[in-house]
Amino acid sequence: MSASKVPLLAAIAFVALFVVGTAFLGTPLPVETSPNATVAWLKAHQSVVPVAVVCTALALVPFFVLTAWVRRALPDVHGYAFLTAAGAFGAQVMVSTWFLAGAALHAETIDPQVARSLLDVGAFFGPVLTTTDVVMGGAVALAALRPGALPRWLGWLSAVFVVEQLAEMATIYGTSGFAAPGGAWNNVIGASLLMIWVLGLGIALTKKAPQA
Numbered sequence: 239m240s241a242s243k244v245p246l247l248a249a250i251a252f253v254a255l256f257v258v259g260t261a262f263l264g265t266p267l268p269v270e271t272s273p274n275a276t277v278a279w280l281k282a283h284q285s286v287v288p289v290a291v292v293c294t295a296l297a298l299v300p301f302f303v304l305t306a307w308v309r310r311a312l313p314d315v316h317g318y319a320f321l322t323a324a325g326a327f328g329a330q331v332m333v334s335t336w337f338l339a340g341a342a343l344h345a346e347t348i349d350p351q352v353a354r355s356l357l358d359v360g361a362f363f364g365p366v367l368t369t370t371d372v373v374m375g376g377a378v379a380l381a382a383l384r385p386g387a388l389p390r391w392l393g394w395l396s397a398v399f400v401v402e403q404l405a406e407m408a409t410i411y412g413t414s415g416f417a418a419p420g421g422a423w424n425n426v427i428g429a430s431l432l433m434i435w436v437l438g439l440g441i442a443l444t445k446k447a448p449q450a
Contacts (some may be wrong), residue, residue, distance in 0.1 A: 242444055245307045249440025251300035253433045259293030262286040266425050269361050270414040273350030280345035280353060287342040291335045298328050304436070307443050308378070311388060316377040323373035330370065334363035364424025365410040368403040371432065375400040378439070392442040399435045402428065 263286065267279050280287075305324040309317040337360035341353050375396045382393030406428050412418035 245304055245443035246440040248300040248304040248307070249436050252297050252304065252436055255293045255297035255300070256433070259290040259297065260425075260429075262290040262293070266420055267357060268414065269358055269418050269420055271354070273354040276354045276357060277345065277348060277350045280342045280348070284342050284345045287339055291339050294331060294335055298331060301436075302328065304439060304443075308439060311443055312377060312381045313387060316381040316387075320374050320377040323370040323377070327367065327370040327374065330363060330367050334360050336360075358419075361418075361420030362410070363420070364428060365407060365412075365419050368406050368428070371403040371428075372400050375403065375435065382442075389442050389445070392438055395435060395438045399431055402431055 263283060267276060271279070302324070305321060308324075309321045311317075312320055337356045341348060341356040345353075378388065379393050379396035379400060382388035382390060382396060406423055409417050409419055409421065409423050412421060412423075414421075416422045
């Protein structure tokens with residue numbers, strides 16, 4: 239396999255594993271869901287939560303591979319900013335799964351109020367993760383929008399991603415519906431744009447990378 243294909247394959251693997259893991263859980267549970275309904279959801283999804291968590295954990299392996307290629311392609315300052323934010327991104331992704339997996343582990347006996355509280359904490363993964371996305375996207379945008387580092391189209395895509403993520407921080411203040419923590423803004427719009435951006439990184443780096 240040509241070494242130049244590694245970034246694209248890593249990006250595809252990350253997106254595929256992340257999407258599969260999300261698909262196992264189905265429609266995200268809204269934060270306004272009652273405690274009793276939350277427990278019912280946990281019971282119904284208890285068998286698939288571990289699968290979703292494993293997919294999410296495995297998705298970070300190709301993500302960090304892609305991170306290494308991005309770090310190499312960016313100028314030092316931009317690259318170190320990206321690397322730091324990518325590490326924080328991975329940590330936040332993993333911590334977010336702990337609350338879901340822990341709540342589902344004893345779904346038959348967990349107190350409904352405790353279950354609701356655990357998933358409420360996990361729901362803030364989306365709103366807070368935007369900060370690491372802004373740094374990663376911003377580093378790529380600043381490097382790509384100047385000559386030589388990366389394609390300019392990636393710079394503009396990264397800029398759009400950064401603007402959306404900055405706006406998405408508003409979900410910290412949400413309490414229900416589209417703009418609530420863990421709502422459609424986080425899990426549909428924000429997540430979809432993240433996937434598109436990651437694939438864009440893979441494509442750009444594959445075209446730029448030297449053949450092995």
